[in-house]
Amino acid sequence: xxxxxxxxxxxxxxxxxxxxxxxxxxxxxxxxxxxxxxxxxxxxxxxxxxxxxxxxxxxxxxxxxxxxxxxxxxxxxxxxxxxxxxxxxxxxxxxxxxxxxxxxxxxxxxxxxxxxxxxxxxxxxxxxxxxxxxxxxxxxxxxxxxxxxxxxxxxxxxxxxxxxxxxxxxxxxxxxxxxxxxxxxxxxxxxxxxxxxxxxxxxxxxxxxxxxxxxxxxxxxxxxxxxxxxxxxxxxxxxxxxxxxxxxxxxxxxxxxx
Amino acid sequence: xxxxxxxxxxxxxxxxxxxxxxxxxxxxxxxxxxxxxxxxxxxxxxxxxxxxxxxxxxxxxxxxxxxxxxxxxxxxxxxxxxxxxxxxxxxxxxxxxxxxxxxxxxxxxxxxxxxxxxxxxxxxxxxxxxxxxxxxxxxxxxxxxxxxxxxxxxxxxxxxxxxxxxxxxxxxxxxxxxxxxxxxxxxxxxxxxxxxxxxxxxxxxxxxxxxxxxxxxxxxxxxxxxxxxxxxxxxxxxxxxxxxxxxxxxxxxxxxxxxxxxxxxxxxxxxxxxxxxxxxxxxxxxxxxxxxxxxxxxxxxxxxxxxxxxxxxxxxxxxxxxxxxxxxxxxxxxx
Numbered sequence: 149x150x151x152x153x154x155x156x157x158x159x160x161x162x163x164x165x166x167x168x169x170x171x172x173x174x175x176x177x178x179x180x181x182x183x184x185x186x187x188x189x190x191x192x193x194x195x196x197x198x199x200x201x202x203x204x205x206x207x208x209x210x211x212x213x214x215x216x217x218x219x220x221x222x223x224x225x226x227x228x229x230x231x232x233x234x235x236x237x238x239x240x241x242x243x244x245x246x247x248x249x250x251x252x253x254x255x256x257x258x259x260x261x262x263x264x265x266x267x268x269x270x271x272x273x274x275x276x277x278x279x280x281x282x283x284x285x286x287x288x289x290x291x292x293x294x295x296x297x298x299x300x301x302x303x304x305x306x307x308x309x310x311x312x313x314x315x316x317x318x319x320x321x322x323x324x325x326x327x328x329x330x331x332x333x334x335x336x337x338x339x340x341x342x343x344x345x346x347x348x349x350x351x352x353x354x355x356x357x358x359x360x361x362x363x364x365x366x367x368x369x370x371x372x373x374x375x376x377x378x379x380x381x382x383x384x385x386x387x388x389x390x391x392x393x394x395x396x397x398x399x400x401x402x403x404x405x406x
Numbered sequence: 407x408x409x410x411x412x413x414x415x416x417x418x419x420x421x422x423x424x425x426x427x428x429x430x431x432x433x434x435x436x437x438x439x440x441x442x443x444x445x446x447x448x449x450x451x452x453x454x455x456x457x458x459x460x461x462x463x464x465x466x467x468x469x470x471x472x473x474x475x476x477x478x479x480x481x482x483x484x485x486x487x488x489x490x491x492x493x494x495x496x497x498x499x500x501x502x503x504x505x506x507x508x509x510x511x512x513x514x515x516x517x518x519x520x521x522x523x524x525x526x527x528x529x530x531x532x533x534x535x536x537x538x539x540x541x542x543x544x545x546x547x548x549x550x551x552x553x554x555x556x557x558x559x560x561x562x563x564x565x566x567x568x569x570x571x572x573x574x575x576x577x578x579x580x581x582x583x584x585x586x587x588x589x590x591x592x593x594x595x596x597x598x599x600x601x602x603x604x605x606x607x608x609x610x611x612x613x614x615x616x617x618x619x620x621x622x623x624x625x626x627x628x629x630x631x632x633x634x635x636x637x638x639x640x641x642x643x644x645x646x647x648x649x650x651x652x653x654x655x656x657x658x659x660x661x662x663x664x665x666x667x668x669x670x671x672x673x674x675x676x677x678x679x680x681x682x683x684x685x686x687x688x689x690x691x692x693x694x695x696x697x698x699x700x701x702x703x704x705x706x707x708x709x710x711x712x713x714x715x716x717x718x719x720x721x722x723x724x725x726x727x728x729x730x731x732x733x734x735x736x737x738x739x740x741x
Contacts, residue, residue, distance in 0.1 A: 177522060202621060209736055210736075213524070213682065213684065214464035214492070214682075215464065216463030216464045216620060216622060217677075217681075218677045218734060220620070221619055221620055221677075227618075227619045229620070229622060229624075229625065230550050230622050231623065234547035238565075238566055238567075257571075261573070269536075269537040272531070273531055274520070276517050277516055277543070277545040278517035279516075279517075279545060279546040279547060281568055282545045282547035282548070282565075285567035285569065308572040309571065310573070314570050319570070323569050324569045324570070324591070325566065326566050401523075
């Protein structure tokens with residue numbers, strides 16, 4: 149087994165390791181799904197996967213293309229409605245969710261609605277919230293997995309589709325969002341990041357092997373703090389890579405994107 | 407009740423309970439045969455300017471045949487509810503920006519333009535970036551909740567999402583304090599579509615429906631819709647329904663037309679029947695990159711065919727459907 153790995157494989161491993169056994173995760177297609185599947189095959193066999201279109205605890209045979217296709221409830225314990233899944237999240241039963249977006253700011257707020265122009269005539273119209281705003285409002289810990297560059301990590305979003313910590317500490321609660329939930333980790337191709345306990349601003353927790361703090365800062369459009377002691381991300385183990393390549397994503401749908 | 411904040415998005419439909427009940431008072435509710443061809447159902451039940459909703463999620467269990475017929479019959483200025491609308495939204499956008507007229511006028515948008523893991527639809531982008539389609543923002547759950555409110559015949563339901571974001575600012579939701587606990591909640595208005603189309607596995611000739619797999623928001627869409635077209639993979643005898651009524655998820659009195667359309671979700675996925683035709687969807691997205699190519703593509707697959715069966719015949723016919731069935735059940739490839 150070669151020790152070499154690509155950035156996607158590293159990101160999936162970082163995410164998988166943060167998912168605790170016996171917890172619940174509302175996931176989407178692609179990287180989050182791969183992370184949850186890897187966690188189930190390593191330290192978290194009792195991790196429960198849910199898909200927002202209604203799939204509960206599927207035994208995924210392959211990666212779903214849609215969060216609503218047949219794979220998303222393959223050998224599941226229940227195929228239900230979108231409202232039932234979202235209401236389970238709203239009741240506080242879902243620990244993790246994974247979100248993405250075209251832009252993220254220092255407080256973990258996300259844009260997946262539009263870029264440039266104005267709202268009625270945007271330069272790029274993106275899909276919108278989908279279930280992201282709901283999941284980010286309801287689930288306890290929000291993960292974002294994304295490429296790290298200045299186009300994505302911006303000082304000011306063009307549109308705030310999905311809430312992170314809004315304007316900082318206490319802002320979610322003041323606005324009326326449910327207390328105790330919020331952004332947890334951002335996993336990129338350069339680093340693993342979290343949020344400062346007091347300010348709720350994004351900060352670097354660990355740098356991936358070979359990546360400098362300067363490089364991460366250069367790829368970030370806002371001022372980025374550091375959690376001391378700054379660690380180096382543990383690379384994927386041969387066992388993780390074997391599972392990822394042979395069981396989780398044998399067709400390289402996700403890990404081949406690098 | 408104090409309103410803390412409210413979106414400035416347009417309310418694209420009427421949430422009034424009284425006016426909905428007035429409509430439902432006159433809705434036919436007899437246990438009668440409603441079987442008809444899709445073309446006739448669309449002719450009778452989909453009108454210019456209607457608010458239109460679709461069942462399914464993404465490319466899964468979508469009423470493709472009805473959407474094709476809406477395009478062929480040239481319906482104009484529809485309003486639409488887009489909750490993870492992918493190929494269905496692509497189809498409605500095909501009626502915009504390619505010639506005279508405009509199929510789509512306004513969208514309650516939770517998720518559209520995107521094709522999930524496949525990327526963005528180039529033509530849906532073109533249409534939505536042109537400014538000719540009005541948008542009001544929502545989320546997948548709040549759109550589902552709006553259908554649920556309508557199914558319950560209450561003018562709104564409360565939710566703990568959307569708050570604090572631009573999504574709320576461009577919606578028609580309002581944030582208020584709960585009169586019992588004081589906690590802030592977003593209120594989302596009931597959504598009664600003028601007409602909805604849902605594809606199901608089995609229905610009898612009266613419209614009693616069975617769905618396998620996830621139901622998404624369809625059970626509420628069916629109850630909220632003023633007029634409902636059901637397409638089904640198979641018509642089944644009413645006696646089968648009566649043998650096991652626990653499997654009926656949409657009752658006949660919600661339904662105005664029943665159309666038997668085998669492979670009716672194609673090129674989408676139909677759980678336990680056939681997987682999505684990813685090659686065809688990719689071809690579609692490729693054709694969309696160029697307006698002239700898209701015109702020719704639509705001529706081949708929609709405007710130049712008489713009905714849905716002729717469409718899937720052009721897409722490889724029964725051998726292709728058998729291959730997609732093999733993919734759905736993860737069976738070994740037949741050489």
